[in-house]
Amino acid sequence: MKPTLTLFFIVLFNLSGFSNDGYKLWLQYYSIQAPQEWQVNFLSNYEVIGNSATLSIIKKEIAYASSGMISSHPEIKNSIPSLVIGKAGDLSAKNISNPGINSLASDGFAIFHNLESKQLIVSAKTDIGLLYGTFRLLQHIQTGTSIPKEGIFESPKVQHRVLNHWDNLDRTVERGYAGFSIWNWHRLPRHIDQQYHDYARANASIGINGTVLTNVNANALILTPEYLEKVKALADTFRPYGIKVYLTARFSAPIEIGGLQTADPLNAEVQAWWNQKAEEIYQYIPDFGGFVVKADSEGQPGPHNYKRTQADGANMMARALAPHEGIVMWRAFVYNEHTPDDRHKQAFNEFKPLDGKFLDNVIIQVKNGAIDFQPREPFHPLFGAMPNTPLMMEFQITQEYLGHDTHLAFLAPMFEEVLKDDTYANGKGSEVAKVIDGSLHQYAITAMAGVSNIGTDRNWTGHHFHQANWFAFGRLAWNPYQASQEIAEEWLKLTFSTDATFVKTMTDVMMNSREMVVNYMTPLGLHHIMAASHHYGPGPWVSGGRRADWTATYYHQANEKGIGFNRTYTGSNALSQYASELQNQWGSLATVPEKYLLWFHQVDWIQPLQNGESLWNNLAKQYQKGVEEARANIVTWENMREYVDDKRFNHVLSFLTIQAEEAAWWRDACLLYFGQFSKMPLPAGVESPKHSLEYYMNFKPHHVPGI
């Protein structure tokens, strides 16, 4: 009843819990229990050399981290600082040097022990490199991971590491499930919200160096002075954190805001308009990153309207940006309901012939798979197929097809799966990651984009665990070869606790979570069977409407004989777009991995799979397995109560409960629907559906967020 008025009490209420709404992300800087000497040393006895906006941020960050992590520990005083943070040039005045610094990229960093002076040094060629190094060191301190004897010398493997916000100017967010846009355009440019700083700081802490502020389904208004003034205010805020601003350019902007009659990329007036517009933008934002363009896709205008190629369109914008060192990220997500071919094939067919036809400051932004951010897709066949045109990766961090806000799915294993896939472009060992980091084809530009899952929710991402997907994207954009397990562990330690049991248990949960979602949504290579439009919940019955390739029946092709999309040479032959090694492996029922089975093949219901049981039984059991995994997560989480503050614990618990219920919804709806065709009974161990198929088909929740 009576409060005990001790330091512990204060720490309890103010640092580690009572009001922890998750806003602090992986930058919790929670109090380290029994810190080791090195942790205290670095946080209390340090020197940051120099002055700049970025260096001020570094200084504030260490002070803040220190106040949280070692608040209750007595300060250590020494004659010389234990930690020195300074650019290579500034260090030489102190007779500190290290050859490893020379080979760093401009935004790389070094953390090393200087044996002469017995100091730890964080160095880099630029202030931003120092910022990255500082964040990395603070992460080591929080997780209790000492700096190895040989030091850490890291440069990012990808140049442009950008978040794509699908945020509209009215603050709705397309495919956003964590509230609304954090960009309060109305208050800009005059009110710079603290959250803009916190956003930039969080991104910098994981190496993200670019942000595309607006939806790919673009509004030309963003390119008018009314909005450019606001964009400039954000760019000015983000600059000291090393973050460049990009905008989505609506292809028809010359008509909509320019007063022209055409947007034809070969029209001189149109070209002049874009040149002038670029000039204007760079007057507001001298380091403007460039344009992201979605053209000729899902109703967006593009070069097709004028019978021009994607290269014509991209190069027009590239010419406008080139004098200012801006780039064009041109999306390959081009498909058309009037093209009678498998949607899977259309981007490849459109872009492959254009290889080498793009200007040097164009990079083609390719989704990880050929359809659309499904829970599982084989890698996009364009990767490896365009040696003469830089390709970048587009991942979707927001979970359009993976359960929206409430379904825990750690996406790093999905990203990793694609990055590790072998394209065989230059023979075995031609992994997608090597396309992305440019090493396979010696691309001069490299980039990775992630469609943001950030919104106005107090914890930024809706699900506390979806913060991990933002974090993982940053880590993988920095280093596409990093293991997702390592990322999960680090995130857990930074965000919640370094307790070994907690980290081990929850790493397992996270590492399995995406596979679990595949199990209860789209096992064995099924895809795009979500409800129409908002993609929330099951919709295997979705058919009709404006275009076949927006229906579920198009993708699963279920009938009384079997199920699956035949993409072999007897079918759409999308498989032909992959290397022959993959055609051989994926093209045969005997060798195709079961995870891709129904992606490439139509398979009889009674076909035995590897375990000897029928396809139907396997399908049903996979759905059941997913449900059981979701339920088990609740129990596991309940055992984690002691490691997590109440607020976040309860928040996650309720979401896990929703996920388990919705997993069962998915299982029941899909098995009832597909069971109409298979006419086979549910195998033992698979629960009977709670309701009738009719019930599920008529269950249409209103006002689903994100569209």
Add this chain to the structure above:
Amino acid sequence: MKPTLTLFFIVLFNLSGFSNDGYKLWLQYYSIQAPQEWQVNFLSNYEVIGNSATLSIIKKEIAYASSGMISSHPEIKNSIPSLVIGKAGDLSAKNISNPGINSLASDGFAIFHNLESKQLIVSAKTDIGLLYGTFRLLQHIQTGTSIPKEGIFESPKVQHRVLNHWDNLDRTVERGYAGFSIWNWHRLPRHIDQQYHDYARANASIGINGTVLTNVNANALILTPEYLEKVKALADTFRPYGIKVYLTARFSAPIEIGGLQTADPLNAEVQAWWNQKAEEIYQYIPDFGGFVVKADSEGQPGPHNYKRTQADGANMMARALAPHEGIVMWRAFVYNEHTPDDRHKQAFNEFKPLDGKFLDNVIIQVKNGAIDFQPREPFHPLFGAMPNTPLMMEFQITQEYLGHDTHLAFLAPMFEEVLKDDTYANGKGSEVAKVIDGSLHQYAITAMAGVSNIGTDRNWTGHHFHQANWFAFGRLAWNPYQASQEIAEEWLKLTFSTDATFVKTMTDVMMNSREMVVNYMTPLGLHHIMAASHHYGPGPWVSGGRRADWTATYYHQANEKGIGFNRTYTGSNALSQYASELQNQWGSLATVPEKYLLWFHQVDWIQPLQNGESLWNNLAKQYQKGVEEARANIVTWENMREYVDDKRFNHVLSFLTIQAEEAAWWRDACLLYFGQFSKMPLPAGVESPKHSLEYYMNFKPHHVPGI
């Protein structure tokens, strides 16, 4: 550079500033510097008698308050508790009693010194009364205001103290400027967000006991099981805080969700539908508060569609709710573009003849003025005119017409002005407050509603100072006679600091702020000259469109001779709806208060006012004065830096800067526009406009929030 690792440091970073985003509202519980013995005593040596959900909340609240307010102070141990919190019945077992408790309302409270035991007692008849008393005591402790010798015995003077959320089911908020709706319908009922608890707690701390979850422009979906299940989850969450849930009932719901052909209130099927619907709602929510209805207004369906009266409509719903003790709050905001009469008069003309025709569980919700929440309006003529029908007050806390999110305007003086206005209904001394608390006409039901200014912004209300308007509404609903100055002082102390200079300075700023807004927007009785539709910024030129009474020219009637709406007997004669005392005073140019001058009169530009100068000069100087006041506030606030944490300080500073700029925008646009008619020069001291009239008329910002 090096952090000083002391308690001070922790307090600095975690209690009073570093991360203060304003979420804690007036419940900051910041550390009391040099607390007095009584403050420490009550917070560290107390007893709460009994157990219930509400009592748990009380216990947690005191522990939390204690951890913040006296964290660094040694605990005081005594054999008996210094503070006892318990219901009257529970106290008698301890031989503590006080006759003052007997006369309390069920939700009133007593805080008194028990001389025998030398204890402070918080008591009440109910748990909710105890909760109110506890909050009040904690507020006394934070502000350092000791409990007077005679104690505090308070019952609310108004029974139903409700917030009206104009929140749509897609989470947009009509006239909401602080982000989006905090009701995440999609995640309900399964995820109960911590913010719902924090919302209820904040409301309970100021005595609010009801919440209308949905927009008055209602969506019938809210009455379907899909949503009632969600409403129930909120009601269950709010119940221990003493907060009842109400819904807006769409008049045409029987057609839209009931499958009927009509919504005629005299149709037996329609009546049966509402009866059944009420029955259903009460199965979900046994203590459901009732319906709020906007009918026959601005396109909403209503009894007029069936040639029935407002009483027919209200009574139909009242009959459905009566068996469950629910009430109907039926809005008097009824007007029609097909009625050729001054909009000012229409509600009175509609409702006055129905006085006494409503069932006992109906209360008519009347806006403070007859037009629509203008910066200044004379009180609504219905107040005092319906002795046989309970009337309730509807204030607008959200600042639709007072500058939206960024304009500091403390609204309590505006509320107070109306509450103190004398209706003369029963002779002199018949103030509006006496209508609202029921004492003038012996109303059996009393209520006050405030249109919420709450949204997803991290500080709830957009402008930090707009938290004060939510706070003030709660205080005035509890006691419509409380002085707004007292409310401002208390809010400042609870929210920022008890420093005398700070409180004095900022109380002055707050107390003058609404008058300042009137000065730079609508001086001398001008009204409704805001921009069309969103009402952001000046729009004195607004005319045409669908209805005259939605234009500015209708309201200001400016021409070459003069300006103002003639509502005397030579004009619309709206004045005739007021008592003869007011007709005499307001009807004559010689005696009308200048603040209402152009509300009731059309006045020549050259007409000398009290100061001997022309109307035009007075008008121009009032605009200039408002601008200067807004600029002065910036300077004043800059001097307050030492009292306020950085985050909130900078946030407020940027908003004050916006306000000063927009005040000048208002002045320039209005004086240019009206100057066309007056053709008189700007008097000395009034700055020349920055741009041309054409510029202002063409300045149309996009995506203004709130609609």
